[in-house]
Amino acid sequence: MVHNLSSISPPNLENLYTMTIDDLDARLIALLAAEPRLGVLECSRRLGVARGTVQARLDRLVAREVITGFGPDVSPVALGYDVTAFITLEIRQVAGHEPVSDGLARIPEVLEAHTITGGGDLLCRVVARTNADLQRVIDRIVDVKGVLRTSSVIALDTPVPYRVLPLVADVPRHGSRST
Amino acid sequence: MVHNLSSISPPNLENLYTMTIDDLDARLIALLAAEPRLGVLECSRRLGVARGTVQARLDRLVAREVITGFGPDVSPVALGYDVTAFITLEIRQVAGHEPVSDGLARIPEVLEAHTITGGGDLLCRVVARTNADLQRVIDRIVDVKGVLRTSSVIALDTPVPYRVLPLVADVPRHGSRST
DNA sequence: GTAATACCTGGACGAGTTGTGCAAGAGTTA
DNA sequence: TAACTCTTGCACAACTCGTCCAGGTATTAC
Numbered sequence A, B: 001m002v003h004n005l006s007s008i009s010p011p012n013l014e015n016l017y018t019m020t021i022d023d024l025d026a027r028l029i030a031l032l033a034a035e036p037r038l039g040v041l042e043c044s045r046r047l048g049v050a051r052g053t054v055q056a057r058l059d060r061l062v063a064r065e066v067i068t069g070f071g072p073d074v075s076p077v078a079l080g081y082d083v084t085a086f087i088t089l090e091i092r093q094v095a096g097h098e099p100v101s102d103g104l105a106r107i108p109e110v111l112e113a114h115t116i117t118g119g120g121d122l123l124c125r126v127v128a129r130t131n132a133d134l135q136r137v138i139d140r141i142v143d144v145k146g147v148l149r150t151s152s153v154i155a156l157d158t159p160v161p162y163r164v165l166p167l168v169a170d171v172p173r174h175g176s177r178s179t
Numbered sequence C: 001g002t003a004a005t006a007c008c009t010g011g012a013c014g015a016g017t018t019g020t021g022c023a024a025g026a027g028t029t030a
Numbered sequence D: 001t002a003a004c005t006c007t008t009g010c011a012c013a014a015c016t017c018g019t020c021c022a023g024g025t026a027t028t029a030c
Helices: A009-018 A023-034 A040-047 A051-063 A098-105 A131-143 A165-170 B009-018 B023-034 B040-047 B051-063 B098-105 B131-143 B165-170
Strands: A067-069 A083-091 A110-116 A121-128 A147-160 B067-069 B083-091 B110-116 B121-128 B147-160
Touching (some): A121 B147, B131 B147
Antiparallel strands (some): B083 B121
8 A cells, every 4th residue: 555655756766766786787787798699597597596587687777778778789890991080070159069960960970979068069989981081071070060170080099999897897886685 | 622722712801801791781780789689580580581591691790790799788877977078198108008008998987998199199988977076087097107198078968879870871782682 | 604602591400598477485664 | 564675486388599401593713
């Protein structure tokens, strides 16, 4: 029997938003990151818990959007895009960001774009087949309505490739629920 | 019977390195990206090809490292890391990049790092729990031996989140092998 | 033109996994 | 003590997986 709303909302909200992950979650994520094609059953064996537990944890992690998806991770380099660059855009501020963002989103080579501090600017990561091809991509960006100026920086090497695992291992936990 | 080496090497090398992907590959990747938990059998149904074909294509894509993995994709935001920043490092050039890269790799909040054009510099993407926490992360970076100066830019919004799919759809193909 | 090669198809096999449901026990909170 | 949440262990049928095979077709080499 429910006596008042506070007996419903607060615990749920806390579970959904305040909580992060516990030790078992972290181990599960690390395991899946190491061997992504593992099934639920195999995970449960490796982690030493029941299959239903792994299934429930996974569902919860996905529901809470801690896990946002399961690849596939496609390598631009393997597709022939060997050049990565970071381009800072100076844009006309009167128009706002949206039109520019829309224009950028229409360029396949723009892999991501962020608005950043420092007066109406955008930082975006682009790829191209060659340095000469990069010029073409930059031209396309400059052609986007609202873009005033660009300044590019080419990535030569990637000593630390994108990763999140150290973060997962480092997150403050709410105690270990597992025995 | 093999008459000379040229009847072996060139075709293989071409298949492995020169080729990109064809139409079916692109559709398969797009399908998996949209619904990553799909099995091989279900993919074959959706794509209208035999199961063995999908299996072979997937194996090849992974072998050629067009597909480098299958998540899970973990959201730093869901773990409480709400602040993303891009930090440009000026480093002491005598030592080279490696020691600095190693130091950065040991900081969980450093999600990726690239060496960039412009004289011994590094660009890295970091996350932090709050703006105040970002200061702590920056301090850790500055503490890395070889780092002289940093300059940070905070990402306020991400109008174009990381994506590769448009690239896949756009890649020049070697004709459609599918009927 | 003929042979060799690579690819797709459709079928088959057994082993293993998945989704689902249930009852019981443990731990926490009020 | 009661209510709640989570985990466990078990069960079931349905499905999928990895793997193999033979036959057909398209491309390439000679």
